[in-house]
Structure formats: C-alpha cells, structure tokens
Amino acid sequence: MKVSIATLAALTALAYSGLALAGAEDIIEKEKCHKCHTATTTKKGPSWASLAEKYKGKADMPPKLIQMLKTGVPLSGKTGEDDQHKKLAGVSDADLKAIVDIVLSSK
Numbered sequence: 001m002k003v004s005i006a007t008l009a010a011l012t013a014l015a016y017s018g019l020a021l022a023g024a025e026d027i028i029e030k031e032k033c034h035k036c037h038t039a040t041t042t043k044k045g046p047s048w049a050s051l052a053e054k055y056k057g058k059a060d061m062p063p064k065l066i067q068m069l070k071t072g073v074p075l076s077g078k079t080g081e082d083d084q085h086k087k088l089a090g091v092s093d094a095d096l097k098a099i100v101d102i103v104l105s106s107k
Helices: 005-030 048-054 061-071 093-104
Strands: none
Touching: 005 093, 048 093, 061 093
C-alpha cells in the first residue's frame, strides 16, 4: 500500500491541528474564560456564538482577535478598566489562533 506525500502531509497537519485545539481547550479552562463567556449565552462578556456571527466572513478578524487576547486591549481601542480583556500574554500564537478558531466556529 503506497501513501502519497500529500496524503501523509495532510494527515500530519490534521493531527497537529487536533493537538492545537486540545491545547486551546486546556488554556480556555486554565484561564477561566467561561467565567465571562459561554458558547451560546451572554454573561459578563459576549457569547462565542454571537462573536462568530458578528465577525462571520471578516478575514481580517482572527489576527485582530489574537492581538486583543495578547494585550487585553479590546478591538474598540478603549482602555478603561471595564473594557479590558484578560491578557493571555504567555500563550503561544498557535494556541491563541486555535482559541480564536474555536470562538469563530461557534454556533
């Protein structure tokens, strides 16, 4: 049975993306994101489903959301204490991207 390089590469990428999502889920738990956000209901922060709907089709949003998670400064640019988001400064870019992917794929 021959396996093409492209198939092997695709399977490897799929395996690594699964690891990133698993890591992202762990970070979401560790950082207590569910304290302010849930998948479908608004708490202190918006639901992930509402964010996914709001940013649907906007290709420029993932990098902006990653930056917001890194710095804690919301997309609006407001810097008041009530507008700050928890900083995830110690989290890798790959894990932040995986978190954003989870949020933006919520329904």
